[in-house]
Amino acid sequence: MKYSITKNISLFRYQYDKKKLFEGAWPIKDGVSVNAYLVQGNEKTALIDYVEEGASFDEELKDLGLTVEDIDILVLNHMEPDHTGGLRDFFKRRPDIPVYCTKVASTELISLYDKKDAHVIKPMEELDLGGTTLTFVPLPNVHWPDTxxxxxxxxxxxxSCDAFGAFGETKSVFDDEMTDDERKLLETETERYYANIVAPFSNFVLKAIDAASALELKMICPSHGILWRKDVKFIVDWYKRLATYFAGPREKEITMLLSSMYGNTKALADELVKKAEEAGAKMHVVRIPDDGVSFLLEKAWRSEALVVAAPTYEKAMFPEAVYAMDLLARKGLKGRKSMFFGSSLWSGGAANEYKALAEKMALDVVDAIDYRGVGTEADRAKVFAAFDQIIAAVK
Ligand SMILES: Cc1cc2nc3c(=O)[nH]c(=O)nc-3n(C[C@H](O)[C@H](O)[C@H](O)COP(=O)(O)O)c2cc1C
Ligand SMILES: [Fe+2]
Ligand SMILES: [Fe+2]
Structure with missing residues (x-):
């Protein structure tokens, strides 16, 4: 779909198939948009970014009375195939189109699409389209080194490319058009997008925010999600907060990763949920694998405390819980106040695996408790005592 942003700038918005996993990993039942932009100067027209393989912007161009022949310059902010896959076909139709991108992107462009003649931009280089000037601002590692x-x-x-983006398909294009429902959707879908896609690069996000702050910003147009024009500061501050969760401080909230095969671990987890409620502590419980690691990442990223509850399985931790913790580690989640508990029957072993993972993630571990079956009174007392410390940490 084509939307007007200013008299000479258009948004080409493509909606990702909700049944697919984004990046082959992340469920997007509420969709995600892929945004590209057409900037028409008095002399030249530039297209900023493209779209996934199998799609094109022919219809959007037609809406403006244009064809691919009318694009003079292709700017590629980032080479990830959600924004470039369709170039394989596009370059067959426009083999000689001038491409502007970073040095890293220029090598990826060769590796992926065998296009060898890209113009490598210099930081803050300008390109005059005739009354409209493009300035190229390197934002390395948000989300790839090429960005x-x-x-x-x-x-x-x-x-801004992937920076300031979000999951979630909205009818609205701009922040000031959003309905209450859309705002509510974006509250979680922005944080899930950040935790799933951008989180490991949080230090680079802070640098990117510094770079962006040096510019006069009237509008932020990311490559996914809503465009910000009324409240630019809101999304910049939000992203700053999300990036700050990397090193802390974080929200005074608890996220519990809960796996349970037969309900023994879950029974004790339910008692902790009640305790948290009574203490007025905010706790998110994410069932693994049932709810999905994408949602665990979202909640755990913002939370000061991480409780891991999982049974023993082949003398170690329930495998899906191990995978989930490994993913949290890869996404840069570290330094949380944390504890472990889980049911076993004859050997235990999950607590030891948790301790090894927790050390890698520099978690501040209160206690790690394997118990047999439903646990003795003493086991349960140990779990409750550890949880009291978790609650104290988020008070
Ligand atoms: C496939 C499988 C492997 C298991 N391996 C172990 C084990 O190595 N050591 C142990 O103490 N218990 C083991 N157990 C027993 C569970 O830890 C025990 O049933 C526990 O109560 C399950 O907790 P849940 O009800 O929260 O799923 C295993 C159970 C299953 C189904
Ligand atoms: Fe990306
Ligand atoms: Fe993207």
Missing amino acids: MGTYVKEEGILF
């Missing part, structure tokens, strides 16, 4: 933003100084618009 940059493109800024239009005449309008104060930053095309």
Whole structure:
């Protein structure tokens, strides 16, 4: 779909198939948009980013009375195939189109699409399209090393690539058009997108925010999700907060990763949920594998405390819980106040595996308790005592 942003800038918005997993991993039952932008100067027209394989912007161009032949310049902010897969076909139709991108992107462009003649931008290099100027702003490692933003100084618009993006398909295009339901959707879908996609690069996000803050920003147009024009500061501050969760401080909340085959571990987890409620502590319980690691990442990323509850399985931790913890570690989750408990029957072993993982993640471990079956009074007392310390940490 094509939408007007200013008199000479258009949004080409493509909706990802909700049945697919984004990046082959993340469920998107509420969708995600892929945003590209057409900037029409008095002399030249530039397309900023493209779309996944099998799709094109022919219809959007037609809406403007244009064809691919009318695009003079292709700017690629980031080479990830959600924004470039369709180029395989596009380059067959426009083999000689000038491409502007970073040095890293230029090598990826060869590896992926055998296009060898890209123009490698210099930081803050300008390109005059005739009355409209593009400035290329490197934003390395947000989300890949190749990433940059493109800024239009005449309008104060930053095309920020994956930075400031979100999951979630909305009817609205701009922040000031959002309905209450859309706002509610984006509350969680922005954080889930951040935790799933951007989290490991949080230090680079903070640098990118510094770089963006040096520009006069009237509008932020990311490559996924809503465009921000009324409250640019809101999304910048939100992203800053999300990036800050990497090293802390974080929200005074508890996330519990809960796996249970037959309900023994869950029974004790339910008692802890009640205790948290009584103490007025905010706790998110995410069932693994049932609810999915994507949602665990979202909640755990913002939370100061991580409780892991999982039974023993082949003398070690329930495998899906191990996978979930490994994923948290890879996404840069570290330093949380944490505890473990879980049911076993003859050997135990989950607690030891948790301790090894927790050490790798520099978690601040209160206790790790394997118990047999439903646990003795003494086992349960140990779990409750550890949980009291977790609650104290989020008070
Ligand atoms: C496939 C499988 C492997 C298991 N391996 C172990 C084990 O190595 N050591 C042990 O103490 N218990 C083991 N157990 C027993 C469970 O830990 C025990 O049934 C526990 O109460 C399950 O907790 P849950 O009800 O929360 O799923 C295993 C159970 C299953 C189904
Ligand atoms: Fe990306
Ligand atoms: Fe993307």
